Amino acid sequence: MRHAVAAPVRLLVLGDSLTAGYGLPAEEGFQAKLAAALKAKGADVVLVDAAVSGDTTADAAARLDWALGGGEVDAALVELGGNDGLRALDPKQMRANLTHILDTFQAKHIPVLLSGMIAPPNLGTEYGDQFTAVFTDLGRRPGLIYDPFFLEGLVGHPDLAQADGLHPNAAGVDIEVARLTPIILTLVAQAQAQMKDLPKAGQG
Template identity: 65%
Template sequence: MTLHAPPADAAPLRLLILGDSLSAGYGLAQADGFQAQLAAALKARGHDVSLLDGSVSGDTTAGGRARLDWALDGGADAAIVELGGNDGLRGIDPRATEANLAAILDTLRARRVKVLLSGMLAPPNLGDDYGRAFHAVFDRLGQRPGILYDPFFLQDVAGDPALNQADRIHPNPEGVRRLVARLLPLVERLLAEVPPS
């Protein structure tokens, strides 16, 4: 889904958002969701970018892996990978999460798509051992050559009632604004790595 129309005489960069409900804007009006707010922030900074909506609420890393080829059908220059929260909520074996994310990154690399990987933390009720093993998946994959890495998508927003919806999981419009403001420099760095066409 293209969130804003590029000028007729330009070829906008195509940025895929491969994620779950956090980037799909669960519980929010479209204009308040992550993708719409990111698109607006990029436009305000003078970037000509077409956002490709590859986010599905409730999706796991396995789901993202299964639909990646479809999401890339129209091509992409760069991608933000925001998956794993539902793996953690379901207590999925971190080894399976890592295999799925590694396959996603391998596919994107093969397609010469620049990647920003945003990590996730497991719910504390699953215990310290699981939490460490889960987050270590993202830390390892984030060290891959050519990957931009953001350790925690919900940094400075998770756990703050003023920045989250009533479910205490999904950011409210102000929480999303904070996420976008924090991630914008990394997203700009990601776009700068796309070679001229």
């Protein structure tokens, strides 16, 4: 956590293919469009790309120290879980992985937006309920900003998906960014408050 209030907020995007822009030109991917939307709102934000296509929560947890080691980070967007669901991995392990990730950010005084995921319906109701409960429970952590479903507004709209039926196309990304930008602006404001207040508290 840095302490220079005038500096841009460095937002780490810890995610999988959905935030890595899989299947799209770089300028049409989630991060490029999010950066443009934040700039249009007057927010001074630098995105730090830590999204890797194919990553499970275990993969992201394993590389978290590396992702944080590349420079100062002031806030984080965590978008994970889709690949855990596609591989029918144990929701208990997903919970442990995400808890480790969130604990690490908390220890470093880095505010977080956790964006949730829903399991594929073919895995059954019991698995789906356990999967969803991981995000619902973690979303109640004090100080955490929680968005229940990263793909909200896209499921059931094949015109917003790529040919694989899983990843948003450019129009789908536009919807994601429009929906998430106000939430991320709240995260940015939280980070700016942290950047200002931590030196006074002698923390960091």
